[in-house]
Amino acid sequence: MNRDTLGYMPKILLAEDDDSMRAFLARALERAGYEVTSVDRGTMALPLVATGDFDLLLTDIVMPEMDGIELARRAGVIAPQMRVMFITGFAAVALDASGDRPANAKVLSKPFHLKDLVSEIDRLFAA
Numbered sequence: 001m002n003r004d005t006l007g008y009m010p011k012i013l014l015a016e017d018d019d020s021m022r023a024f025l026a027r028a029l030e031r032a033g034y035e036v037t038s039v040d041r042g043t044m045a046l047p048l049v050a051t052g053d054f055d056l057l058l059t060d061i062v063m064p065e066m067d068g069i070e071l072a073r074r075a076g077v078i079a080p081q082m083r084v085m086f087i088t089g090f091a092a093v094a095l096d097a098s099g100d101r102p103a104n105a106k107v108l109s110k111p112f113h114l115k116d117l118v119s120e121i122d123r124l125f126a127a
Helices: 018-029 042-047 070-080 092-098 114-126
Strands: 009-016 033-039 057-060 083-090 107-109
Touching: 009 018, 009 042, 009 083, 018 057, 018 114, 033 042, 042 057, 042 070, 057 114, 070 114, 083 114, 092 114, 107 114
Parallel strands: 009 033, 009 057, 057 083, 083 107
Antiparallel strands: none
């Protein structure tokens, strides 16, 4: 399932509390052929996950009210088929060591180049 197959555009739910980063990522992903819905916190993302409309949850780890790890845990219960990718400015190694990362999740550490983000997402949908 990728953005080139039968004209289907995978739907991404982006949860990022930094306004400029959220707008930047949403624009870039839309240009790359993805349909993006963006919110500024995990508590706003969770009801959207429940709709079952999303193929990927792309979430920052550190956010107010509910962090990305908790969001991913809850999303995994509600929509187990949805893929998860974390974007974080914090060491991904610490997340791996803690064992908190959902089994189906990828981690992309900030700063990253937009082409790397799009490539990683393309790979997720190609798998």
